[in-house]
Structure formats: C-alpha cells, structure tokens
Amino acid sequence: MNKVLVRFEEGLIAFLLLAATILLFTNVILRYVFSNSPTWAEEVIRYIMIWITFIGGSVCVRNYLHVGIDIFVSNAPPKIKKLLMMLAELVSALFCFIITYYGYENTMLVINTSQKSPALYMPMWFVYIAIPIGSFLMAIRFGINAWKTATDRLDDNNDKLDMSTL
Template sequence: MFNRILDRIEEVLIASFMAAATLITFTAVVMRYAAGEGISWAQELTIYLFIWMAKFGAAYGVRTGIHIGVDFVVNAARPSIKRVLVIISMLLGVVFTGVIAYFGARWVIFIHGTGQTSPDLEWPMWVIYLAIPFGSGLMCYRFIQALHKFVKTGQFHSHTTIGEQGEESPL
C-alpha cells in the first residue's frame, strides 16, 4: 500500500514539474513576443522545476528499470558470476545515492543557516536544494527495492519495447 501511494506521488510530481515548466516557458515566450516584456523569474523557476523533475525522474527510472545502466560486463560474464555482479552494482547504487542524500541533507542544513535566497524568485535556497536529499533518498530506496526483489526472485524490472509492458527480465 505504501509503495503504491509513493509510486503515484512520484509520477504525479514528475508530470506536474514537467507540465509547470512547459506552461511557464510557453507563457514567458508569448508574453515576450506579444507584450514586448517577458516574465523575469520564468527562467529561474523553469530551471528549478527541471532539477526537481530530474531527481525524481532518476528514482522513477530505477523503479521501472529504465535508468541508464551499462550491462556490457554483466552480459559478457559467465552465468555464475552475473548474479554477483548485479548484486554488487545494486549495492553500489544504494551506497552512492545514500551518500548523496546524506551530504545533500547536510548541504540543505548549511544553506538554511546562511539565509540565502534565489535571485529572481527570492525563495530560500535551502527549499530548492531539498531536491538533492529527497530525490537521492528516493532513488536509494528504489535501489533497495530492486535489490530486495532481485535477491528474492532473481528478477528485476527491465525497460521493454512497446507492446511488452509489464514483463520483467530474469537474470
């Protein structure tokens, strides 16, 4: 139940960030050409929305198996070694994203103490930087989920071509 709610929140956030960035950019361009004056904060907000979208999108990619991965070594290995390589790579993903989430949280705390604000929106920068610990923490959780599933079943999510959705790849 928790994972289904989290999945839905993740998907809604990604779509909302993308839609908002697109709408803001479109509106800013129309205003610039129609009224001769753009929206001064549009570019800054669009950048922040894309940062948040990318962080949550990376976690979504891990969850669905579409995150970028280099499997040349795994595919070239003997079957007895493939399982170990997959587990090691997932553990490295857990460690890396966990470290980024931890240091991202420390950075947010530091920036909060400085009182910095964004140039155009004048939002507290610590709020914007929350994308780092939230996105990386969610990505770490997704790696843990994928690792658990792989250890338990020997399968993991894999991206598929159109018409093959819902299938999972065995090792």
Template sequence: MSKFDKALTAIEETVNGALLLSATLLLFINVILRYVFTSSTTWAEEAIRYAIVWVTFFGASLCARNKMHVGIDIFIQMAPPLIKKCLLAFAQLTAAFFTAFITYFGWVSTELVIETAQKSPAMLMPMWIVYISMPLGSALMTIRFVAAAVAILRDKTTGAEVKNEDAVDISRL
C-alpha cells in the same frame, strides 16, 4: 512492499508531471508575453530552472525504479547465471551506496542553505526548497536501488532467468 511501491511511484509521477506541466506552461506564457506583448516576467526563467532541478532528481528515482539508468553490462551478459545474479545485485547495491552518499551530503548542503537563509535572486524564494530536491530524490533512488537488489537476491532462480530486455546480446554481433 507493493502498496509502498505504488504510493512512492504515485508521488514521484505526480511531482514530475506537475512540475513538467507547470514549467512548460510557464515557458509558453513567458514566450507569448515576450514576443507578442514585448514584456516578460523576471522570475519565470528562474522558476523553470528550479522546476527542472526537481524533475531531474525525482525523474532519476523513476529511472531507478524502471531500471533505466546507464550501466556497463558486458561482464554481466557474459557471466554464468549465478555470477550474473550476484553482479546484478552488486550493481544495485553499489548504486544504492552512491545515492545514500549523495543523500547525506545533499542534506548537509541543504542545512547550510537553511542556516544562511539564502534566497533566490528573482523570486526571493528560500533556496532550501531547491536544495532539498537533491537529498529527497537521492533518498528515493536509494530506496529503489535497495528494493531492486533485494528482489534480485530473493529470486529463487539460479540467475539463468535474469533478463535484461534492453541489453544488446554481444554474442550475436
């Protein structure tokens, strides 16, 4: 799983990095064109918007990998070690179920866009290229959440050692 994880992370980071860099450069060039040369491109805003859509879904997968998604963990913090472990695994599996649901319906939406041959207004790009980001990003998140749940469940400790470094310890408030 380590090689697979490294390859997946490399793909996610490369796509996110390239799209963020491209969107930033395109925005910078468009601002220069608009304010210095009083002439801007008609398609730049659309391209940036679609790049950000891709970054959102692939970035969400990276967040799932790094356990950076928002969660309410007051019960987890207060639970005994074994229950804590079960709750953490349950939370990951619930997130995996939700993202699998989004993957399925994202794919259904993408198929509809492919069948209707929709194109973007300014660039005349096939809209399925934008829509496919949802099922792809959600599928990656599903993989990440399932892997996290498996890692929690395979951990041979009783759950006492399960740490959440970024959590606020409510017993100290």
C-alpha cells in the same frame, strides 16, 4: 507503500512538467508578442527542472532506465550475473545514500545562511532539498532492486530481466 510512492513520484513529475510547459509557453508569448516577460519565469522553470531531475531519477531506477555498462554482466554465467547485478545495485544504493547525506548537509548550510533566490527571493533550501529527497528515493529503489535480484523476483512488467531464466 510502493503504490503510494509510485503515485507520488509520477504525480509530482507530471504536475511539474505541466507547470514548466505552461510557464515556458506563457513566457515565450509574453516575450515575443508583447516584448515583456516576467523576470522570475526562467528561474522558476530552472528550479522545476531540478526537481524533475531528482525525482525522475527514482522513477528511472524503478524502471531500470539508468545507463549502465553491462558487457561483463551480459557475458557472465547466470550465478555470477546475479551476483554482479546485486553488487551494482547495492553500490548504487550506497552512493545514493552518500549523496543523500551530503545533500542534506548542503541544504542545512543553505538554511543556516538564509540564502534567497535572485528573482523570487524564495528560500534556496526549497531547491536544494530536491537533492537529498531524490537521492534518498533512488537509494530506496536501488535497495528494492537488489532485493528483487536476490530473491529472483524480477518478473514484473516494469522489471528489466526475468530472473527465472537464471
């Protein structure tokens, strides 16, 4: 299941980055060479970047790339360090679940009000749903990280710390 999720996240991000790059390049050429660019291109790029941000957040959690203040954790004794790491991961998972809930509520409001994007007239729920999906994926990843910390399994290549030293 993890491999499927990893492939989905990384494949989606790669595809979206490629699409945004091609679209941006084409838009720049059309604007500056031909003095004519599509009105919808900037909107699509903005929406693609929103999706990349929220799905990329999950990839960052998986690879321990989120910014954190770890001065207390770094200077704590090994058992306290493990406890603090688990607590931080569980609080982060809880926060992401809260964002998932409110993101879902917000998406449902957008669906019920039938909001459309200004240039494409595309349903705006397609953009807003990136929030609960990305937050849910981050929450799952934080939960997995907390489990790895609790069971001393942080020794894979993608993991931040080798818990066998604790």
